[in-house]
Amino acid sequence: MSFAPYAAAAWLFVVGLYGVIASSNLVRTVLSLTVVQSATYLVLLGVGYRHGGKAPIVADIPKSSRLVDPVTQVLVLTDVVIEATVLALLLALIVQAQKRFGSIDPARLRALRD
Amino acid sequence: MTRRGRLALFAVAGPGLLAVLVVGLHGLPSFGDFHGVYGLLVDRIEPGQRHATDIVTALNFDLRAFDTLGEEFILFASVTGVALLLRHLRHAEGDLERSRSVADHRFAGASDALRVMSLVLIPLLVALGVYLALHGALTPGGGFQAGIVLAAGPLAILLAGRYLALKRVAPQWALEALDAVGATAYAAIGLGGLIFASAYLENFLPLGTPGELLSAGMMPLNSIAVGLEVTGAFLLTWTEFLDQDVIVGRDEL
Amino acid sequence: MSALQAVALLVVVAGGTAVALTPDPLRQTLLLSIYGLALAILFFVFQAPDVALSEIVVSGVGLPVIVLAALRKLAQDRARRDSEEESSS
Amino acid sequence: MAVLSSLPVVVPFMLAPLLVAVGAYAPRWSEDALAMVGAVAVLVICLLLAVHAGARPFVYWMGGWRPERGVAIGIAFAIDPLGAGMAAFAAVMVLAALTYSLRYFDAVGGLFHGLMLLFLAGMAGFCLTGDLFDLVVFFELMSAVAYALTAYRIEERAPIQGAINFAVTNSIGGYAMFIAVAMLYARTGQLNMAQIGAALDGHRADPLVIVSMVLLLLGFLTKAAAVPLHFWLADAHAVAPVPVCVLFSGVMVELGIYAVARIYWVIFAGPLAGHAEALRAILVALGVTTALLGAVMCVLQRHIKRLLAFSTISHVGVFVCGVGLLGSKALAGVAAFVVGHGLTKAALFMLCGVLLHRFRTVDEYDLHGRGRELRVAGVLFAAGGLLLAAPPPFTEFQGKSLLESASSGAGFGWLTAVFAVVSALTAGAVLRVGGRVFLGWGPSEGPDPQQARPAHERVDETRDERDHTPPLMLIVPGILLTATIVLGLVPGAIPWLSGAAARFTDHRAYAAWVLHGRTVAWPRVAPSHVSAGDVIIGLLTVAAAVAVAGAGLFGRPAVARLPQGIRVGGGGAVRRLRRLHSGHIGDYIAWWTTGAGVLGGACLLALR
Secondary structure, eight states: OTTHHHHHHHHHHHHHHHHHHHHSSSSHHHHHHHHHHHHHHHHHHHHHTTTTTSSSSSSSSSSSSSSSOOOHHHHHHHHHHHHHHHHHHHHHHHHHHHHSSOOOGGOOOOTTOO | OOOOHHHHHHHHHHHHHHHHHHHTTTTOOOTOOOOOHHHHHHHHHHHIIOSSHHHHHIIIIITTTTHHHHHHHHHHHHHHHHHHHHHGGGGGGGGGGHOOOGGGGGGGOHEEEEEEHHHHHHHHHHHHHHHHEEEEEESSOHHHHHHHHHHHHOOOOHHTTTTOOOOHHHHHHHHHHHHHHHHHHHHHHHHHHHHSSSSSTTTOOOOOTTSSSSSSTHHHHHHHHHHHHHHHHHHHHHHHHIIIIIIITTTTT | OOOOHHOOOOOHHHHHHHHHHOOHHHHHHHHHHHHHHHHHHHHHHHHHOOHHHHHHHIIIIIIIHHHHHHHHHHHHHHHHHHHHHHHHH | GGGGGGHHHHHHHHHHHHHHTTTTTSOOOHHHHHHHHHHHHHHHHHHHHHHHHHHOOOOEEEOOOOOBBBBBOOOOEOOOOOHHHHHHHHHHHHHHHHHHHHHOOOOOOOOOHHHHHHHHHHHHHHHHOOHHHHHHHHHHHHHHHHHHHOOOOTSSSHHHHHHHHHHHHHHHHHHHHHHHHHHHHHHHOBBBBHHOOOOOOTOOOOOOHHHHHHHHHHHHHHHTTTTSSSSHHHHHHHHHOOHHHHHIIIIIHHHHHHHHHHHHHIIIITTGGGGGGHHHHHHHHHHHHHHHHHHHHHHOOOBHHHHHHHHHHHHHHHHHHHTTOOHHHHHHHHHHHHHHHHHHHHHHHHHHHHHHHHSBBBBTTTTGGGGGGGGHHHHHHHHHHHHHHHHHHHHHHHHHHHHHHHHHHHTTTTTTHHHHHHHHHHHHHHHHHHHHIIIIIIIOOOSSSGGGGBBBBBSSOOSSSSSOTTTHHHHHHHHHHHHHHHTTSSSSSSHHHHHHHHTTEEEHHHHHHHHHHHOOOOOOOOOOOOOHHHHHHHHHHHHHHHHHHHHHOOOOHHHHHHHHHHHHHHHHHHHHHHHHHHOOOHHHHHHHHHHHHHHHHHHHHHHO
8 A cells, every 4th residue: 555656646647648649639638648747746745745744834733743744745836837837838729729720639730740 | 650550559658658667666665654854854944943834835935935936937938928829819809898798798608696606706715815825834825826816806707707897807918017026026035135135035034923924034925926926827828718718709710 | 544545546546547538628627627626635635735725726726717718719619610611512 | 156146047037027018018129138138147147157167166055045964955056167158058049049030020029038038047047956856947947938939930830730749748758857856855855966866875776766867867858859759859940930949959959968967977876886888878879869860850851940950859869879978078078069069050040040031931942042142141051061060170070079089988989980970961961951942953843742831831930021131140140150160169168168077977076065065176187189080080071961962962863773672662761750750749659658668668677
């Protein structure tokens, strides 16, 4: 059980990639990307957790309490912001793709075939 | 490649990558047994030296405030990027008020129940947002969460079916200014550290009593700056996408 | 790992898998919101309330608005193209 | 001087919002002025930092949070001459791109200028930071800006698709890095790179360390576009507006290489000290594959910007080989080569912009002979093509000869042949284009007419008056090419670079000055000499490049006389290679996954 969060993360990373690859709709591609990203949340917060640890807020708990690691939580906060920004940018691109190509099936976007 | 070829390649590569990840992650300390020296030190330092009680916020706005600066500008860059990418769809905005009656701009799908609910929601959202921004250093939350909650207030106006009212409460230029001022303010507070103390983003304000509102030095200021930026950023992004919907949806296409 | 954490983790794994394997974007968006909520609960039982709050506001409000607006826009463009094709044929 | 350390990031951060917010209402000249003042300021500060750090590298703790009981708790900028020099180089490129775009195109109300400054801030922070997570943050900042800039011309189809492919691929690379950060943090409890490195020292590299390195490499090599993570690059560089291409090819891609070197020397050089041999083999194999595939694809292109993009991929392969040799001499060679290549490639993209401005197309065959009237551009283009072949004694040659002597020192003498082939093919392709466009040599019909379509621009990105080329659009590339010629010949430049590289690659000394503020003496570097053999190889390479160009222009009858078996076989191989670059994001990510699995598997098997 102690490996479960990390196994889950590895699975989500790869299943998210599958979603990207199998997608025939760019919106699906992008939403699958968020699944890949959620793998990073799991690893970071999994690492930072301590058995019996309390949330790192020291207002109303005794001084000697055991706390979970606050550092990884800060990293995840940044990670969440990045998720939002990338998603917004990509969706703006997809809206434009529909306008220009008349389709958002990656197989029908043919401006860049070599 | 054909779809089948792609999936066949992934059928080999995907499990391979999964195996690599699992082998690597296996070296992690068992779940719950991590004792990182950085985190332990921070737990001791921040409440003592900076009078913050939420250590995550303390890290966010003090020890690792520089990361947060970068993060704010990622957000800023992305909003600027969205504005750039959707720019040609904004042209009709000037004609908006002239050409159509208010009823035309009701957000489709807004039922009466939703409208009433939204109007009740607005003050609650604003109050919650302000609370979150100000108490970042004390309790969970901070500028970022507050910003989205604050942005949801005007969004509720839209759900209430009043697109034009939204544009009047939060016109484009005001949102852009909010976004820019928030981002600049954060960077400028950092410069305050450079000028009045010795290093960029160094605290140069009194620390106050732990647990009180105006404690923890520059953290509340940083939190407010982030709150302003995030409010502007999300409202801009939303309206950017919704402008496409409401304005372009009718005549340009 | 407590039972609560285990359950939350299971829900997250199932949710993430469902999001990645669902081909229909609208249903996927719905699933994504539920997934976001599941993640927030997981963060909460991992003792990360700040992150949970962030995740709730982002995946409960911030992103769905963008995704739904984009989807609506895409549907409109498609409808316009269909009607143009009809009238030209 | 250290007090200025945060400013290369903060100055653009202060200016960019101003540009974005008031840009719509302010006159164009004020935007140009403000953006260029910002770039100049960053350039000056970075140069000062580089000079200062040349005497003694130093650390700047953000927020004044110095290490507590020997443990870093804040974010540090760890400034050494190579890092600060790289940041200064980025500022030069941004300044050049901004100057060029003065006359080049209409900016959308401050957004373009604001994004350019944010791009600069991202690059500068990326070069200067000493914190692993901060490095990732700046990586993401660069990325977010770059996605938007790629699709600047939203009226066209290709930029939209290119930007989507770019964004999806690079985001996945970024996620891999987040996992790596978590793994290294779990192992060491640290985020400061020097401290992570120190904590790993003296331990055997176990799978966790190896996989975390692989994940970091995946992120940086995606940005640097090593095969098979490279597919996005040709798409994005072919479609981004010219001033943005200048930054992409000239410096952004190279920053990926820089970061590979940085994380190896600071973090992994200790635990992997016993496995240097195996890691060298892996990285050199990766580099050679990239270099050769890029060079072949480069020759096959007729869309000139795409051709230049593949040439960049090919050079990235050379740089990966150089960094992969894991020695300070090779790294000095890479650094000189990066500067020379960046300046030359930037100038070539700008000259593409001249063609686009006049003729609205960058298709080699469409432009057949039409460049005759553009004499100056033609001369500059030819000079750029020749410089790409690294002729002695200019900057690229200086870098290449260092690289070659380092590779034979490490037992990879055969790399010299690879480098020569790469230089000859990529420079030959550029010279071929020059001959066809500016002199009207060779046939005007391409072998494969289907390929021509994407090179036309329906709506163009340039300002309108197109009967003559604004002089500024020729002056800027002229200056860049002159700089390529001159820089490597400045007495002391190459020795300075060698010293900086020696400092960069000293794993223990880095930890000493970052964590304990100790002064570390400049390492003594044996002066490198360019041998007569290097010069001869250099000249032969240039001759080979001219021959490749000649074959491309006049070789079609000769190809037609080849036995049918060879023609069909060759044609089939070419078609297959082309078909790989399908523009389909699903394909790209399938290859990305494959690359990740192979790199991870190889490292796990070889480095234990």
